[in-house]
Amino acid sequence: MSIIDPRTGEALTAPIESDDAASAQASPESAPTGGDVRREDVIIDLDASNIQQVLEASMQVPVLLDCWAPWCEPCKNLMPVLEKLAVEYAGAFLLAKLDVEANPEISGQLGVRSVPDVKLVSQGGLVDSFQGALPEKEIREWLGRYFQAPADAPPSPEEQAEESLKAGDAATAREIYQTLTSQYPEHYAYQVSLANALVAEGRSDEAHSVLDNLPPEERDAAPARGVRASITFGEQALSHDEIAALGERDDSEAQFQRALRHVADGDYETGLEALLALMKSDRAYGDDAARKTLLQVFDALGADHPLTVAYRRKLFALLY
Structure with missing residues (x-):
């Protein structure tokens, strides 16, 4: 079977040899290789006019549903990541974006209670889901349960920051973590990593301030204690x-x-x-x-x- 564009009925990629349930759930062995895929080939806006076609398409290729709302700031951070990954995975899955505010009946049928809500649909049924604006690294790990990662996948921001620290470029690592903490303010691991980069940059006072502003349970956890120890040992x-x-x-x-x-x-x-x-x-x-x-x-x-x-x-x- 081919991956069918639910808007046009035309094939997007080379045929998939197997149509059994395992294939439809995107095991690594069955991930299609579509070559250079355009953004419009793998990303669609979902609404009442094409919901049935999208569900039918999920019988042939998994569909990642991104349920979002215009007023949702985390949604705005998550959507560009999902769009980038959809293109990067070159047709292994379709990304269907559902504006829940404009389509309340569909979102109700899908059981969406909060946004962002991301659902993986295969064979017309729900395979897995996650809620909230997960960081790119965690989304890649989640996708890795069902899809083989592209061989030429670019490093995630976290990996770039880690490599910068290893190379002695603490300033670049700090800038990356500052961006990540701004995008994901409740992902406290980024704030701890930011403090660590600040220590490496010789800005211990700022690192202390970052750690002091963490919730008590995060402030007293091992990762934060480790950074504080680095500051103490550094002194x-x-x-x-x-x-x-x-x-x-x-x-x-x-x-x-x-x-x-x-x-x-x-x-x-x-x-x-x-x-x-x-x-x-x-x-x-x-x-x-x-x-x-x-x-x-x-x-x-x-x-x-x-x-x-x-x-x-x-x-x-x-x-x-």
């Missing part, structure tokens, strides 16, 4: 220039300062390993400073963090 640690000035020194003080700098930079594993090594070689240094700092890092990362679990075990083995 305690020597600067990178001072670390470089240590040269070849390998005494306990030099080892501790290098470990503290790694922790302050967010390179927790290297820092934890160095602190553990210092405990082995000079347990008495700084009134047991290495062990105390290990415990501070564990608290910052949270009890369930993989590094906390692994290094608590190593610490226990060393002590007992």
